[in-house]
Amino acid sequence: MMQWLLVMPIFIPLLTATACAFSFRKQSLSSVISWTGAIANLLVAILLIQTVISNGLQVTAFGDWKAPFGIVFVADLLSSSMVLITAIIGIAIVLYSTADLRSKPFYAIYHSLIHALLAGVMGSFLTGDIFNLYVFFEVMLITSFGLMVLGANKAQIDAAVKYVVLNLISTMVFLLAIGLLYGATGTLNMADLHAKVAELPDTTMMLISGLFLFGFAIKASAFPVFSWLPASYHHLPSAIVALYAALLTKVGVYALIRVFTIVFDLVDSGYQPLLIVIAGLTMLTGVLGAASQFNIKRILSFHIISQIGYMLMGLAIYTPLAITGAIFYIIHHIIVKANLFLIGGFLKRKQGSDNLRELGGAYSAMPWLALLFLIPAFSLAGFPPLSGFWGKFLVIKASLQTEEYLLAATALFVGLMTIYSMTKIWAEAFWKPLPENAPAPVTLSWKENCLYITPIAALAVITILIGFMVEPIYQLAETSAMNLLNPQPYINAVLGGDSISHTAPLSANGIAGGSH
Amino acid sequence: MEFLWCLVVGLMTACGVFLMLERHIVRFLFGMILVSNAINLAIFVAGRLTRGNPPLIASDALLPAAGYANPLPQALILTAIVIGFGLLLFTLLLAYRAIKELGTADMDKMQHAETEQ
Amino acid sequence: MQNPILKLWLAFCTLLPLGIFLLIGASYKPPESLFYWSWIPSLDINFSLRLDGLSVLFASLISGVGFLIQLYAVAYMKPYKGRAAFHLYLTLFMLAMLGLVLADNLLLLFVFWELTTLTSYLLIGFNHEKEISRKNALQAMLVTGSGGLAMLAGLIMLGEMAGTYSISAIITQGTSLVQHSWFTPSLLLILLGAFTKSAQFPFHFWLPGAMAAPTPVSAYLHSSTMVKAGIYLLARMLPVYGDSALWFTLLCSAGAFTALWCAIQAYRQTDLKLMLAFSTNVILGQLVMLIGIGSSYAVTAALLLIAAHSFYKAGLFMVVGNIDKATGTREYHELAGLRAVLTISFIAALVTAASKAGLPPSFGFLSKEYLYKAGLEFGWLLSGSMLLANAIMVALGLLIIIKPFLSPHHEKAAPMKAIEHNQLLWIPPIVLALLSVVVPVALLNWYQGLVIDPAAAVMLPDTQVKTVKLWEGFNLPLLLSALTLILGIVLYVVYPRLKPRLDQLMSGLPSGPGVYQHILNAVIKLANWQTRILQHGHLTQYSLQFFIVLLAFLGTALWKIVLWQVHPLPSIELDLYYYDIILAAFLVIAAFVVVKARTLLLAVAALGTIGFLTTMVFLVYSAPDVAKTQLLVETLMVVFIAIVLRHLSAVNSVPRHSTSRRLVHACVAIGIGVSISLALWIITATPMNQEISEFYAQTSVSGGKGRNIVNVILVDFRAFDTLGEAVVVVIAGLAAVAVMAGKRINKLVSESTRENR
Amino acid sequence: MTDIMGFAINFAFAGLLAGLALAFIRLCKGPSLADRVIALDLIAFITIGFIGVFTIYSNATAFMDIAITLALVAFLSTIAFARFIMRLPQSQSDEHSDSGEKS
Amino acid sequence: MSSIIFRTSAHIVTVLMLVFSVYLLLRGHNNPGGGFIAGLIAVIAFALLMLAETTDYVRQRLVYSPAAFAGSGILIALLAGLLPLFFGQPFLSGLWWGKIGSPLLFDIGIYLAVIGSVLMVLLNVEEELS
Amino acid sequence: MMEWIVALCLITGVLFSFFSALGILRMPDAYIRMHSSTKAGTIGVGLIMVAVALHFHDTSVISRAVGIIAFILMTAPVAAQLLGKSLLMNNYKMWRGHQQD
Amino acid sequence: MNLFLLNILLAFGWMLLNGNYASTDFTIGFVVGFFALLLTEPFRNKPHYGRKFLAALKLLVVFLYKLLTSSLQVVWDVITPTHLSHPAIIKVPLAVESDLEIMLLANIVSLTPGSLTLDVSEDRKFLIVHAMFSKDEQSVIDDIKTSLERRILEVTRD
Ligand code: NA
């Protein structure tokens, strides 16, 4: 059973991608395939997390070669919840793109690539092998390249050049780091690495972990290596940028969290003080970047960076509470950021622009959209009881507990500036009357409106649910954090070969409820 | 003998990095190719070097001859080479398209993405 | 009101606060826990509501005044477009406010606190077509929001100090927390929250700015409820922090200064609404001061003033709203003879203004007496400042009544229309005016038993408060009251001459909104500057940045190893043949040729050579599969480049970087290269654990059924990597076609021959 | 390995690598694009030879497959380059003409 | 490019290369080779044919579009991985029937995927740029 | 005896290869350099392959060596011809001598 | 018919490559070769095999001899300090007609002394040859026509 379940999050999207690619000539067929794949994904993800919650950590060894000899997929609470969130985002994006990109010539290829990207993301979440992680990172990267250049115009090509050039640097360094790590330890399995890395001299460990930190920091768009993100994201179609914003940088953060708990110990690696500084500056530079922008997508792009800062802050503080906060933040941010980009895209579709100077009047024209915007926007800004508050609360509490006052103050100031940015979008795009020279908004058919609004509304509902059902998600994040900081059960399960239960059963309805 | 190849890896990387910093996009690509080669070599060296004894098992044996080369880094490099090929191929054509579309091969003149429209 | 759904909605919004008010009145027997739901037990955040003396005062004001406001708004907002939403926001605001005063958990309180910020943002910006509304809504949001965030840190610290987030549990710990090192920081942070919310100097300015909102909002939020949230919090925290000198000093000085400063500001205004707004600041300052004093009299005075102010200020705001409706202006100079059309409003105005001015036997008079009593205990400085502020209140009361209502109507005054046929416009102010008199005269005992005693018991657990009396004979406070009245009349009389002087005097001073705008502009400027620095759009500089960071990472670790001799460097073992060295030298030379090549074709040819050389290296060190793959991939790459090269070179020539820049590049590149060499050398100098490879060798034939171990790894042991790699190649193909083909992507990929196109 | 074989192999390595050096110099010198391609083609030949010698030296016959592969693919890159030169406008076929850079 | 000499020899060389590529594919499990290497050699064979003839000639020889090859390659590799699941073994486990096994099927999938994708790019680049 | 033959083949093969390389360095124009690389290069590699075949006298190695020789004989002149054609098309100036129209 | 022959040859080539002479290998080789041929369809006019074996052998011997001498000639020119050559580009009229014949001739010309095929004229009537030692153009042409083209025709024509 587990053998089936664990591989399906990769198998289904890859199969769907292939099937979509084969149905180039029939748009509706590829839509149907894409939907089916996305829904199947979600079902599998729900099944997976339920299994993990009730039976504990699950491992499958591909080719029946036990770790550390073969490649294993490991579903613990963290990875399975990440897979679930990814599946949710997948459905939302697929639905949204059916409306948004239907007219584009690259429609079928687009769906194919979306599913490949999902496969890459979920593979990165599930794999227990560091080289396999590299492979899935590459699947993700090359797919993101492909999506980036679909039907690209001048600016998009320029954006793609920057994205590609800077991301390739990260990829190279990641690969080098794996090579050195293998040379030093002789193994690639993350659980196996845990013990072997501990035997390395401190300086060797610092050397190798520094390369990992650098490579993943680029992926996560941390200060000072985030330039690729604001240089490129705002030229992408909204559905694509929503997908990227939700998942790609988060995979970087996830990898950082995984690698710096299970493989290296952040404290032992010697990079904790640096990471604290990085986290603070990432928050700050990101939010200040956003404050200077007038393009919705660009504001949101800079906010990805500042929010990544909060997640890094959680990791940098390195207490159970802090990592719980980081995980909570990731879960929240994936949903909320995707939604904001989708709304931005809808505004662009209606008004033909996503520049705040050219927008306006959306409050009067589409009050329901205004409401739907308020939820993710104020969640991102950290208004309780919306989801964003709790993540912030947790990391700030953790930073106060560890007496990182400056970091806490930075986090609070960044929270204020986030409020500023969100209200800026609200005031300019929604409240402000439509500028006189602006064209009349496009009228969309009822069906199109539905396709746009359904994913937006669904994600908003999830945002609210996360905000109110904090306890189960907190439990989930806390258990994950505990397992990360005390990885022995994970290691035993992976190297022992049998799936063993080490997680306290959670109330399953809370998490499953969050997914509908 | 690893020392020599450590040196070569470093020098190749240095050349590659230098090229990656140049303004001509095709030179960047050449730099990438160099660095990518150097890193493959680095993985190879990191897996330790063995002269003239490939990890093959003779048709009448069950084990490779003693002192066989470490097969795992070879498999990793194979994967890395092929992935690198995919990435470089894409980058090459992106460079082509960028030159066609933007009218310049100068990466510092590619300023369409970050200027406010 | 044609729409029945709208009708129903308005009825619901109006009756909800009434219902809550009645429910509170009916069920109140303090102190009791109203409701408990274990929300986030892991974080000690629970949805626990508690009704005690303090909260019952606030809750009944919120719901009671809330009911009247909703009633008034039904009439007032009739011509507005989004009135349904308006009532929604107002209701949400009321609920948030109720939650705030009922919450028995610090973080639950914070949740509601932020919700009031959010809903008031929506209410202040209700007239969102006007830029000033949007701007002032943002201003209120940012000012109260920043305080709120600071308060969050303070609340977390408080909760951590106390070991619980339950407010009632914290209160029972009393002043024991004073020893904790977080005591002062948490105090300061919480004060920051309370001061911003309750518009204390220097954060006072957002409140007048919030007058951009429709009048019912001003009447509700900015007189009786939202701004009192800060007061409520201070009152709540009195048992915890009240004993510290810092508390006394900060609250008294801030409160007194706010009261004085804003009183002067109020005196300068010509817009009636702004006069009221600034005078709200005055009361808030006095309340803060009273809580800072924290004596028995002070607490009594505060509990009286809260209610008294709510009644008269809400009433006055509604009257001003009616003036606005009748004339279309609120400018003092344009108003005259309103008694003719606003007869009932005039009565309400008269009574509420009297309460504001502190004329006996109004509620305002009563609270002022106790204010002076509390102030006198602490000497003349506090009392003097109170006196001056109150005198201005008297002058304001006169200003509002005399000219607009009593002076005869003249040509220059704004035209008036009758509006009082709509009863909902005058019933609420009249009710409030009535309350301003009835409570002190007839219901004082009831108020004492229901509010003052239980609330004081919460705020000052150890002290018994005296019974409040309207008339206590001739005493010093009464004298001060008389003095206040006289001074107030004087100020009214000199108003036409004093105001221009004051304006002249104060025009040079920095204004609150001015400073706020300055700070905001500075932040935006900083943001623009840093974005220009960090996100400049020059790709090679980005790359350079990235590589410098990489070098820093590598450098720090190696620095430790090499210079500090953390572990001894391995000795160089040379087990080399001459062909090794020649191959190595060729590789490096070829790499240099690529760097130095002046033509692209030479660079490509040199790259091809590097491909052949690397092949030889892999060959020499026993990797036939790698050698082959390297060869094939390199050749294919060269073929692709050769096909594309024609199009790559036929472009305008590209200038090189400046020499100094290239020198930097060279340094960075060499640094990275050397670091990687060193790192690799250090790692390869130690013996390697080859356990996994040995396993592969042993099981290759038996388990993998293959004799080429590398291939068995590829298709069996680590086949999953290979699958991913194949996916990468296929997608790279798609992506490459996509980037080249642009919009014709579908055709290029799907068709098997060109004829089909 | 006997003396004569030892000598022959060492001689072969040295000779081939020296040849490689000479060819590489031509590759760098040009002057025409065709010259570089000729040099590259010869380098491929020399590499094939090197592989053959190394096969004898290491006794690992598996290496011969690399030689075949190289023989197959070197042809292709030469062809591709030849075609590139053919398609260039005449003025560009000589020195430095394909340079994308200003000196 | 229309050189009789080149065209004629290219046909022979292509055949030889294709044979060699299939040989490497099938023998890869025991000797150096395998799906990737074999696939790349096949690509080079077709590249040669393409340079000697035209892209359309190559497309006609291939019958199906290169993308179809790539897709079916991935499909075959995926199914080869899935197969053992029906026998209660984990994804990508080796199933053997004599000398034929699922790893071989997997390798064939990789082979087709490589041929399809690289040829897709090659043919399109050639058509686009000439 | 066989070793001597192998060694002889090897040495002559390498010499041819070396001179071929020397040729493309020394010869005055591209056409003549092609003479050098095509002829001497082919025979050089061919002889080395013969040496390999003789050294192993194993069918699989011999078949590969023969395959390589055959393949080089087939491709080297074609490559040279195409390069030559490209030179012709670009009106490449010969070192000396003359050209029929 | 000739395709079939070639196919069998390919199957043998397969067996050679494998170093394994079982019938299964022959079958696999045959099938693989069949498909390879199907994909490329190499020859438009199909030459006859069999009886030409002897002629082919003769051609091979001549060719190998010429290759050796030509290489030595080149090497001599390389190692001597002066350049001996008198290059010229010559048009050699062709008697051979088929693609295969032209290819064979061109290749052999390239590998034999002093001559290098550069192109075939559009009308396939001339071979354009670069001659290294062409004191007398006609002698170069005669040499090619008599010693090479004739032997090729002996192999390929009935
Ligand atoms: Na992202």
Ligand code: NA
């Ligand atoms: Na692999």
